[in-house]
Amino acid sequence: MDPRPPPPRTRRHGEPRLALLAVPFALIAVVTLVDVLAPPEVHLGPFLVAAPALTASFAGPRTTGIVGAVAVLAQVVVAVSRTTLTDLNHTFQIIALILISAFVTFFAHLREVHEAQLTQLRSVAEAAQQVVLRPLRERMGPLRVASVYLAAEAEALIGGDLYAAARTAHGTRLLIGDVRGKGLDAVGEAAVVLGAFRAAAHLDAGLPELVARLDAAVAADRDEEDGTPGRPEGEGFTTAAVVDVPDRGTTVEVVSCGHPPPLLLRGDRVVALEVAHPAPPLGLAELVDSGYTAQSFAFEPGDVLLLYTDGVIEARDASGAFYPLQDRAAAARPGAAGPDALLRRLCADLLRHSPGGRLGDDAAMVAVERLAPRAGPDPEETTRAGSCGSRPGRGARQDPNETT
Known part of the structure; x- marks a missing residue:
């Protein structure tokens, strides 16, 4: 019963919104199409690296890796459509895209591990709060x-x-x-x-x-x-x-x-x-x-x-x-x-x-x-949480003779 609005639910990086997930795939599709149709002197392949990098900001390592693999596949399609896979320019672009995708996937993994640790610490803090301040x-x-x-x-x-x-x-x-x-x-x-x-x-x-x-x-x-x-x-x-x-x-x-x-x-x-x-x-x-x-x-x-x-x-x-x-x-x-x-x-x-x-x-x-005195025994005492604080007392149980 806190008058302040509750904090927004923390979304894990492994739970991306579908609308956000559509952005990197749309970026890959647009860059690939424009690069295939562009004149020979124009190369848009390096922009594909933005797709896995963007995905890592809101998704977990598995999704980031999938987007990176799709970006590499798109770069291969561009290379085959415009020249060949052995073309030096496209070869370096593919290698660079693979390395960057691997890096951002690893960083997404580190962020997910860190978030799991924070979630565990919050759970421990809530349990400690129930013990310390009942x-x-x-x-x-x-x-x-x-x-x-x-x-x-x-x-x-x-x-x-x-x-x-x-x-x-x-x-x-x-x-x-x-x-x-x-x-x-x-x-x-x-x-x-x-x-x-x-x-x-x-x-x-x-x-x-x-x-x-x-x-x-x-x-x-x-x-x-x-x-x-x-x-x-x-x-x-x-x-x-x-x-x-x-x-x-x-x-x-x-x-x-x-x-x-x-x-x-x-x-x-x-x-x-x-x-x-x-x-x-x-x-x-x-x-x-x-x-x-x-x-x-x-x-x-x-x-x-x-x-x-x-x-x-x-x-x-x-x-x-x-x-x-x-x-x-x-x-x-x-x-x-x-x-x-x-x-x-x-x-x-x-x-x-x-x-x-x-x-x-x-x-x-x-x-x-x-309260005013009343005839007969007092009604059974019940356990109750704090009236409007950010804590404590979600689901706490307490012995009737115990203190809080």
């Missing part, structure tokens, strides 16, 4: 949840932004974060944070203890990676907001680790949940004499909690102005039936705000709505 469930206890991940690059599948959720005996815990840096290093650090959250979120411990475990995991990973080539020491950290929503009651607990504050949407009002004692980013607690303090806020039925990464609020328009998320969330809330519809509107609005619909950084959002 889709959130639509229902988690008394909560209705929606999520979105917008990649800065349309072909990208994994980045440094992350989110996850876990059910506990008393409620639901959510995590959203942003790893410093980009590329594979950021993906690895995101996997560390998510793995630590999945391992510890179910434990019967308070929110500060959970965040302390996350910090220890990031710090340990940073210490292991310090000193590796190309990576400065002590630079691995992750901003994060960790939220605990009890099933009973009308409150929410928040621990902020250098992350933008969650937004609480109530009616037509939007309030930033600024904690009084923010903590340093994960991985830096040992460098700052500060503990973790969970702060409670009201979270009543009908309210929506919006978690996001800085890629959202740092998106700029053509004039350089940042995206006003708080104002746009207030405008998008009326008429939005649930968190999924809210994220659809915000997602589309964010892309309209960004020049050409391209973001400067990955962006993630999670919307959580507390």
